[in-house]
Amino acid sequence: xxxxxxxxxxxxxxxxxxxxxxxxxxxxxxxxxxxxxxxxxxxxxxxxxxxxxxxxxxxxxxxxxxxxxxxxxxxxxxxxxxxxxxxxxxxxxxxxxxxxxxxxxxxxxxxxxxxxxxxxxxxxxxxxxxxxxxxxxxxxxxxxxxxxxxxxxxxxxxxxxxxxxxxxxxxxxxxxxxxxxxxxxxxxxxxxxxxxxxxxxxxxxxxxxxxxxxxxxxxxxxxxxxxxxxxxxxxxxxxxxxxxxxxxxxxxxxxxxxxxxxxxxxxxxxxxxxxxxxxxxxxxxxxxxxxxxxxxxxxxxxxxxxxxxxxxxxxxxxxxxxxxxxxxxxxxxxxxxxxxxxxxxxxxxxxxxxxxxxxxxxxxxxxxxxxxxxxx
Numbered sequence: 001x002x003x004x005x006x007x008x009x010x011x012x013x014x015x016x017x018x019x020x021x022x023x024x025x026x027x028x029x030x031x032x033x034x035x036x037x038x039x040x041x042x043x044x045x046x047x048x049x050x051x052x053x054x055x056x057x058x059x060x061x062x063x064x065x066x067x068x069x070x071x072x073x074x075x076x077x078x079x080x081x082x083x084x085x086x087x088x089x090x091x092x093x094x095x096x097x098x099x100x101x102x103x104x105x106x107x108x109x110x111x112x113x114x115x116x117x118x119x120x121x122x123x124x125x126x127x128x129x130x131x132x133x134x135x136x137x138x139x140x141x142x143x144x145x146x147x148x149x150x151x152x153x154x155x156x157x158x159x160x161x162x163x164x165x166x167x168x169x170x171x172x173x174x175x176x177x178x179x180x181x182x183x184x185x186x187x188x189x190x191x192x193x194x195x196x197x198x199x200x201x202x203x204x205x206x207x208x209x210x211x212x213x214x215x216x217x218x219x220x221x222x223x224x225x226x227x228x229x230x231x232x233x234x235x236x237x238x239x240x241x242x243x244x245x246x247x248x249x250x251x252x253x254x255x256x257x258x259x260x261x262x263x264x265x266x267x268x269x270x271x272x273x274x275x276x277x278x279x280x281x282x283x284x285x286x287x288x289x290x291x292x293x294x295x296x297x298x299x300x301x302x303x304x305x306x307x308x309x310x311x312x313x314x315x316x317x318x319x320x321x322x323x324x325x326x327x328x329x330x331x332x333x334x335x336x337x338x339x340x341x342x343x344x345x346x347x348x349x350x351x352x353x354x355x356x357x358x359x360x361x362x363x364x365x366x367x368x369x370x371x372x373x374x375x376x
Contacts, residue, residue, distance in 0.1 A: 203229075
């Protein structure tokens with residue numbers, strides 16, 4: 001479960017540690033940093049906070065290095081620096097492309113989101129209203145309550161308390177919310193309009209007593225450009241982890257996430273490549289799943305690096321106009337990686353993901369190179 005920490009001095013809340021969380025239980029932008037690799041973890045943050053608030057604690061602080069700014073005392077600035085360092089190291093260690101984002105007023109959506117986080121291994125971010133919703137605000141039978149007024153006005157955009165800085169690096173966003181008056185709460189619209197989803201996969205999920213998810217799905221699809229929006233799922237308040245797991249396992253996304261990739265290590269860089277659908281690519285993937293292989297690739301023509309594989313693969317040659325990042329089989333037993341284009345007869349093996357032609361040329365450099373191929 002998430003913990004919320006705040007430093008309150010002289011009646012002023014300086015910051016609140018709550019927000020983005022990794023799958024291992026850490027919270028980023030609110031951090032519960034439990035990774036032992038971090039210099040400062042959740043316990044350190046709690047200890048220093050309790051000390052500053054003069055709270056009784058059984059923790060032994062003798063020998064603790066909490067004077068981060070070196071001024072000879074422990075104060076709120078040390079806590080800020082501790083939080084910043086923990087976040088920096090945590091973010092550096094985090095390498096995930098999926099995040100579960102959710103808004104939950106009564107805890108029903110939070111429960112489903114927690115199940116989904118555990119199942120997917122995704123990071124998470126909790127949407128919280130700058131002005132929290134009270135029980136009276138969501139009184140369904142009160143036509144003048146806050147939520148009723150907001151839901152009747154599609155232009156309302158409630159402010160989010162601590163917006164996540166960026167969604168860059170996340171390819172897939174699970175978006176969870178309760179159904180209010182048949183639709184998504186307007187604070188979900190605030191979130192959607194705050195970021196760029198044009199290249200992302202968005203998967204809605206919701207909780208409700210009876211209303212379905214369809215209306216909210218249509219609203220989301222019309223609100224902002226989305227790369228791909230998958231069909232969502234409505235859960236009741238009593239839904240358990242098995243129901244969430246059944247839905248998660250049915251998603252096409254899960255199949256894509258489990259796809260075997262090729263890892264290419266070259267000149268101190270690690271590149272990721274997707275395998276093609278050719279028989280040769282399948283054979284290569286099987287061989288690399290057994291053990292990595294190192295290949296010397298020679299410079300050729302100013303547009304490719306080519307070298308002999310330790311075994312021949314099944315050819316299905318066709319005339320191809322290659323692109324930078326293409327990996328091809330040449331004459332059955334040679335692999336060529338293109339950092340520019342060429343037209344010839346090849347069998348497709350794969351393509352290096354997320355690297356431009358200029359970046360690839362810089363990584364490869366001039367002359368011959370040695371690459372290590374492995375399945376991942």
